[in-house]
Every structure is written in structure tokens, then in C-alpha cells.
Amino acid sequence: xxxxxxxxxxxxxxxxxxxxxxxxxxxxxxxxxxxxxxxxxxxxxxxxxxxxxxxxxxxxxxxxxxxxxxxxxxxxxxxxxxxxxxxxxxxxxxxxxxxxxxxxxxxxxxxxxxxxxxxxxxxxxxxxxxxxxxxxxxxxxxxxxxxxxxxxxxxxxxxxxxxxxxxxxxxxxxxxxxxxxxxxxxxxxxxxxxxxxxxxxxxxxxxxxxxxxxxxxxxxxxxxxxxxxxxxxxxxxxxxxxxxxxxxxxxxxxxxxxxxxxxxxxxxxxxxxxxxxxxxxxxxxxxxxxxxxxxxxxxxxxxxxxxxxxxx
Amino acid sequence: xxxxxxxxxxxxxxxxxxxxxxxxxxxxxxxxxxxxxxxxxxxxxxxxxxxxxxxxxxxxxxxxxxxxxxxxxxxxxxxxxxxxxxxxxxxxxxxxxxxxxxxxxxxxxxxxxxxxxxxxxxxxxxxxxxxxxxxxxxxxxxxxxxxxxxxxxxxxxxxxxxxxxxxxxxxxxxxxxxxxxxxxxxxxxxxxxxxxxxxxxxxxxxxxxxxxxxxxxxxxxxxxxxxxxxxxxxxxxxxxxxxxxxxxxxxxxxxxxxxxxxxxxxxxxxxxxxxxxxxxxxxxxxxxxxxxxxxxxxxxxxxxxxxxxxxxxxxxxxxxxxxxxxxxxxxxxxxxxxxxxxxxxxxxxxxxxxxxxxxx
Numbered sequence: 308x309x310x311x312x313x314x315x316x317x318x319x320x321x322x323x324x325x326x327x328x329x330x331x332x333x334x335x336x337x338x339x340x341x342x343x344x345x346x347x348x349x350x351x352x353x354x355x356x357x358x359x360x361x362x363x364x365x366x367x368x369x370x371x372x373x374x375x376x377x378x379x380x381x382x383x384x385x386x387x388x389x390x391x392x393x394x395x396x397x398x399x400x401x402x403x404x405x406x407x408x409x410x411x412x413x414x415x416x417x418x419x420x421x422x423x424x425x426x427x428x429x430x431x432x433x434x435x436x437x438x439x440x441x442x443x444x445x446x447x448x449x450x451x452x453x454x455x456x457x458x459x460x461x462x463x464x465x466x467x468x469x470x471x472x473x474x475x476x477x478x479x480x481x482x483x484x485x486x487x488x489x490x491x492x493x494x495x496x497x498x499x500x501x502x503x504x505x506x507x508x509x510x511x512x513x514x515x516x517x518x519x520x521x522x523x524x525x526x527x528x529x530x531x532x533x534x535x536x537x538x539x540x541x542x543x544x545x546x547x548x549x550x551x552x553x554x555x556x557x558x559x560x561x562x563x564x565x566x567x568x569x570x571x572x573x574x575x576x577x578x579x580x581x582x583x584x585x586x587x588x589x590x591x592x593x594x595x596x597x598x599x600x601x602x603x604x605x606x607x608x609x610x611x612x613x614x615x616x617x618x619x
Numbered sequence: 620x621x622x623x624x625x626x627x628x629x630x631x632x633x634x635x636x637x638x639x640x641x642x643x644x645x646x647x648x649x650x651x652x653x654x655x656x657x658x659x660x661x662x663x664x665x666x667x668x669x670x671x672x673x674x675x676x677x678x679x680x681x682x683x684x685x686x687x688x689x690x691x692x693x694x695x696x697x698x699x700x701x702x703x704x705x706x707x708x709x710x711x712x713x714x715x716x717x718x719x720x721x722x723x724x725x726x727x728x729x730x731x732x733x734x735x736x737x738x739x740x741x742x743x744x745x746x747x748x749x750x751x752x753x754x755x756x757x758x759x760x761x762x763x764x765x766x767x768x769x770x771x772x773x774x775x776x777x778x779x780x781x782x783x784x785x786x787x788x789x790x791x792x793x794x795x796x797x798x799x800x801x802x803x804x805x806x807x808x809x810x811x812x813x814x815x816x817x818x819x820x821x822x823x824x825x826x827x828x829x830x831x832x833x834x835x836x837x838x839x840x841x842x843x844x845x846x847x848x849x850x851x852x853x854x855x856x857x858x859x860x861x862x863x864x865x866x867x868x869x870x871x872x873x874x875x876x877x878x879x880x881x882x883x884x885x886x887x888x889x890x891x892x893x894x895x896x897x898x899x900x901x902x903x904x905x906x907x908x909x910x911x912x913x914x915x916x917x918x919x920x921x922x923x924x925x926x927x928x929x930x931x932x933x934x935x936x937x938x939x940x941x942x943x944x945x946x947x948x949x950x951x952x953x954x955x956x957x958x959x960x961x962x963x964x965x966x967x968x969x970x971x972x973x974x975x976x977x978x979x
Contacts, residue, residue, distance in 0.1 A: 326871035327785050333777030334786070334794045337841060341797050344804070344812040344838070351815040398711025406708055415712070422719050424959050426899025428927045429952040432934060433722045436945075479718045510701035533803065540805020542902035543931065569807045569902065576906050584824065591811040595804070602803035606796060 344595065352589035358582045364575065365553050374590055379555045380565030381594065384470055384545065385538035387559075388477035392538075393531050395478070396485035403486075404493040405515060416490065423483035431547035434476040439467035439548060442475070446560040457557065464562035468550040471559040476544045481534035488533060492526025493519055525608050532605035536598045545570030568594040638693050643702070646685050651678035672717050679710045723956075730953025733946045738954075743912035743924075749943045753951050755914045756929035759829065760958075762918055763908060763925055764898050766833035767840055772890055774837070775844025782845070783852040784874055801842040809838040810903025817907070827909035829923035835903035840893045847889025851882040884973035891966035895959050901927035926955050 360369045367373040399419060403412050443466070450463035496519045504514040520527075551566030551574070566574075568590045576587055655674045662669040683706045691699035742755035778798070782791055813835035818826050855878050863873040879886070909922035910932050930951040937944035 320869050320871075323869050323871050326874070327781075330777045330781035330785055331790070333774045334781045334790065336774055337778055337794060337801070337845070338797055340838060340841075341801060343816065344808070347812055347815040347819060348808075350819060351811075395711045395714055398708045399715055402708040402712045406705060418719070419715065422715070424895065424956075424963055425722060426901070426927055426952075426955050426959065428899065428901040428930045429722070429726060429956060432930065432948060432952055433718075433725060435934075437721060437725050438718075479715075482715055510697055512701040512704040513697070515704075536803040536805075540803075540807065542805070542807045543927075546902075547931070547934065569805060572807055572811070573902050573905055577909070580825070588811050588815055591808050595808045598803055598805055598808075599800060602800050605803075606799045610796075 345592075348588060348592040348595060351585055352592045353585075354582055355585035355589040358585070362582050363586050364583060367553075370586065370589070373553075373586065374568075374593060376553050376555050376565045377568045377571050377590055378593060378597075380470070380551075381539055381567040381569070381597070383557070383565065384474050384477060384567055385535055387471065387474035388481060388538040389531060389535050391474065392478035392481045392485055392534055393527075396482050396530070396534070397489055397527060399482070399486045400489035400493055401515065401519075404490050405511070405519065419483050419486050422479065423487075427480065427541060427543045428547075430476055430480055431543040434472060434544055434548040435468070438476060439472050441467075442472055443467040446471070450560055458559050460558050460561070462562070463560050464550070466550065466562065468548055468562070468564075469560050470549065470564040473545055473548050473564075476548060477538045477541055480541060480544070481537050484537055485530045485534040488530035489523065489527050492523040492530075496522045525611070529605040529608040532601050532608070536601045536605065539567075539598050539601070540569055540594060542569040542573045546573040636694055637698075638690060638702075642689065643686055643706070646689065647679070647682045650682035650685055651675065654678035654681055672721060676714060676717060679706075679713055683707055683710055726949060726952050726956055729946070729949035731950075733943075733950040734953060738947070738950055742914050743929075744914070746912070747938055748940050751943075751947065753926060753929050753947065753954065755911070756924040756926045756951065757954070758914060758916065759908070759923040760898060760926040762916070763829050763832045763904065763923065764836065764894060766830060766918055767836035767897060768890070768894055770833060770837040771840040771844050771893065775841045775893075776848050776886065778841075778845045779848035779852055780874060780878075782849050784870070784878070798842045798845045801838070802846070804838065805902075806835075806839055806900050807902040807906065809835040810906035812838065813903065813907045827907065827922045828920055829908050829915070829918035832904045832908035832923065832925065833918065835907055836897045836900060839900065839903070840897045843893040843896055844890055847892065848882075848886050851885030851889060852878060854885065855881045884969055887973070888966045888970040891962050891969065895962035895966070898962070899927055899955055899959055901931055904928050905931065926951055926958075930955065 355363070356370055358370075360367055360373070363370065363373050365373070403415050403419075407415055443464075446463050446467060446469065449459045450461050453459045454461045500518040500522065501514055504518045505511075509517065545567045546569075549564055549566060549570060550562050551570065552563040553566075554563060555565055556563065572587045572591055575583070579587055651674065654677045658669055658674050658677075683703060686706050687699050687703040690702040694702075737750060738752040739757070740754055741750070741752040743751045743753075744755075778794065782794060785791075786794070810832075813831045814826065816834070817828075817831050818824055859877050859881060860873055863877045864870075868876070904925045905928050908925060908928070910928050911922040911924050915921050915923045930948050933944045933948035933951060
């Protein structure tokens, strides 16, 4: 490497170029993989879109009539799960970041992370064997006393295998994700803002209202969307707990529930053949598109906040 | 605020109008006892049964109301709101603990029934009803996850190196963004992708094999590896790199000999956590690796069982006598949780023991 003409720039060595080329290749591979996911899913979906809809399961009038209840069930279950998980998660995040004593706060965080470590199939087993029987009396009561309310219209499910049970399990599963993100954001609240509020005589809740929550709002929104994305794609819980039917209904406690895209794929894929496989792949493509959009929005919100936050 | 000041000698004006420190705790215990007593009486009267989870949750809700009323009467509305929120926030935590405790308790108590040597030494081949085990599933899980790790770690680590050491400009930004987006890919979509890919490439519309599962799992694992390795590489102080350059060491050797060894503990932790995340994935393996009752050591051909799919199939396709199948499902679930916990523990230990001592 000792050449006669000294140059102010470092010599580009072959090994350096090979190494950096490898890293660029690895990075590009990820982009290529993501593109391949889209391309191959589309390629396998096309036969289902052009096929005679009578060949699909349940002989719907068109492919879209087949997808509509599934797409509705996916969004409805995920929305219910988010509705339950979001307040609880924000509460836990506040508890860990601003209420619990410093010494135990990290341990409490680990406990919540434990929930994230439980595999989804175990949640499914728990949901069907423990939770569903446990909530059946509650559903009975709801339908008997609040049956006039459209969400609890009779008849009641005798097994507890309803979309509400699914949503509860999904909520438990997304709580750790939402908690982790919101906790990080709450911890980044500028100390000076908090102390200024306290110094003006605010109680702890008033301090959180004026300092922590406004600062953390973008973080909470994106955490909610990340949780939503996770709930949309969750498969095994739906496949194991729900008793599905091909219809669109908002009723929470009936034995006739709209299934979700992911749950429907898991239930039908092992036995599917021919154009049925393509139809399932096509529904998967729709799920992929929905989660991609939601996750992208969440990431954009997070990244924008990072750039303009006053924390750094 | 002065409504409660009584004329008993000296009054400390700073502490009047406040509930004493023990008041919330006393209220909490009292609420639990009251709800527990009501539930107990109802159970004794044959109206439902005693349920500790219901008592704890309802008791805590009663406490939320009681502490608000109490604080409102003694301390005024601002303090009352503060106490209400404090108790609500604690309630949220307890509510989240109930499913966790219930789940761990059921899995352990139901799983222990078949947690025996037979379970870990036999497959399900020719087993109907009693007996049988999950050796084929455990082997499959180890092989599939191992192959997924072999694919994900080089790609993920090299990408992280690119992002931290080389990456500037639009490509790096695109990779960062899409890695983030990739973390949100539903696992079943990853499975469908692996299926769609191999079914088209290998021209086999009913394809099922182990390596396909590994590819699907890598798709889920790579973003986790990239994210954690990136964080760890960023933690390496720039002074170390500059010292190395000053000694005339080329950049690639600096990365291999200085940057990576310094951050290897953190990277190992990240990889272990990534393995823990994908080892419990069911849906993609159900689709591309399928299920079988027999041993299969060959990743490249035939269906291969994995532990999560084993749990699912034992639950979903039981024989005429359901009990042994359910017991195997619970034991499989227990094994799975133990593996995941063990991986998490290893990750934390590695992080604690081998992390470099960076001065200070």
C-alpha cells in the first residue's frame, strides 16, 4: 500500500469496497424482499380475481362479496381490541413512568413485557379454554338485560366464542406493544416542563394533563396504530376462539360472528386447493395492504415527532 | 380547605385538609374485603362461585370510587381528581396483571400433567389417544428457527452495519423506513409470501417444507435484528473508531475488529430476543411447513412439525377421546413458554455479564 504519490484522500482498498458492497447488498435485499412479498402475493392472487366466483368457498356472488365480511370482521375485531387496550395501556404507561416508585418501575415494565413473550397460540388456548367459559355468564346477563341495545342483540352465544371474547384476548396481546411505546414517550417529557407545572402548584394529575399528555400525544397515536396493526394481523387467537360465519354484523355476543382475514386463512388453508388457495392468498394481500398503510402512517407520525420534539 | 380544621390545640396548617398517608391503602383493603365478603355470601347462598380475580378487579373499582368521594369530602375537588387518576392508573396495571397471572397459572397447572420423559422422547407417529409426545415438533422448531437465524443474522447485521457506518442518503432512509414497516407485517402474510414464492418457483401448488418456514420466519426476524443491532452499533463511541483510523486500520477491519467486538453482547441479546419472538409463531408455519405426526430432519423436503403448530393441531384436531390431546396441547404450550422465557433470560444475562465497561 506504500505508493509513490501521496494522496490527501485515503486510498480505496479492494477489501473495503467488497465489505461496504456486501452491506449495501444486505440492505437492498430487505427492500427486495418487501417488494417480492407484494409481487408474489399479487401473482398468486390474480387467478382468484379472474376465476368464476362460484368456485370459491360458500359460492359468493363475486370475490369481493367473499372478502367483504372478512375485511369487516378484521377491522371490527381490531377496533374493539384497540378500544379496550388503549386506555389500559396509557394507564399502565403512566403508572410505570410517573406513579410507581423508581426502584420498582423497571421491574413492573418487565412484567408487562412478559405478556409480549407469550406465544399467540398459547393465548388462543387460554382464550378458548379459560376466558370463553368465564365470560359466558356475563354475556348472558348483557343480552338478557341490555338486549334492546343493538350491540347485544339476542340470541346469546352459549359457548362464549364471540367476537367480543376475541377482542378481549387481542387487547391483552397488544397491551404490551402500546405500553412500551407510550412509556418511552412519557419518559421523554422534558423534566423542566413537569417541574414548572408542579412549581405552579399543580397536582400530579394536572401536571400530567398540561405537560406529559400534550407532549406524548403523537407518540400515543402512533402506538395505538402499531397496536392496531398487530391486532389486524393476529391469526391464531381468531382461528381458535371465534365461531365464524360469513356475514357482516356489529353484534358482539352472538354465535354468528364475522371472521377475520387472518383467522380465515389459518382455518381454511390446510385443506384448500386449486383456486381456493389463490383466493386465500388474495385476502392475505388485502390484509398486507391494510397493515402496510396503517404501519406507514404510524411510522411517519413517530418520525415527524422525533424531528421536532423539544426533548433533545 | 379549612372546613375540617378542628380546635384541638395546635393545628399544622400545612397538613390540614389532607387525607393521612395510610388512608388510600386502608380504603383499598377495605374495598377488597367488602367485595370479597359480598361474593363470599353469594357463593355460600349458591349464587355463583367465589372468584378471586373478580373480587380483586371489582374491589379495585370500588376503591376508585371510594377514594374519590373520600378525597372530595376532605381535600376538595382538585385533590380528589388527582387521587382518582392515581387509583385508576394503578387499576389499569392490576387489570393487565389478571390475564397474565391467569394464563401462567393455567398453562403450568394443566401442562404439568404430561410434562414427562415420554413427551420429550417420542413423536406422534401411530399414536391415537394416550401417550405420544412432541419430539418431532421440538426438533422441527429447533431446525426451522435455527435456519431462520442463519438467514436473518448475517442479513440483519450487515444491514445494521450499513445503516450505522456507511448509510447516507435516500437508500439508507428507505431501508430505515421499510425495516420499520416490516416489523408490522402480519405473520400470516409472511407465511403466505413464502408459500406463494416457493409454489411459483418450484412449480408445486401444494408445497410444504421446513425451509419455507425458515424463510417466512426470517422475514419477521430480520427487522428485529436490524433494529436492535443498529441501536447497539450506535452505542460504540466514535473515539474508538477514530483511534483505529489514526493507526491506519482500514474501515472494514475497524468495523470487524473494533466496532463489532465492542457491541457483540448487545447484538447477541438482540438476536436472542428476536429468536424468542419468532419461535412462538404459529400461522406462517401452519401454512408453509404444514403438520405431520412423524419425525423429519430434512428441511428441504416434506412437511415438518413445529411446537406451536403441534399445540394448535392437538387442540384443533382431537381424536374421539379429547382429554389426552388437550393435555398434550397444554404441555406443548408450557414447553413453548419455558423456551421463550429461557431465551429472554439468556438475553438479559448476556446483556448484563458481557456488556463492555465503557469507562465511567
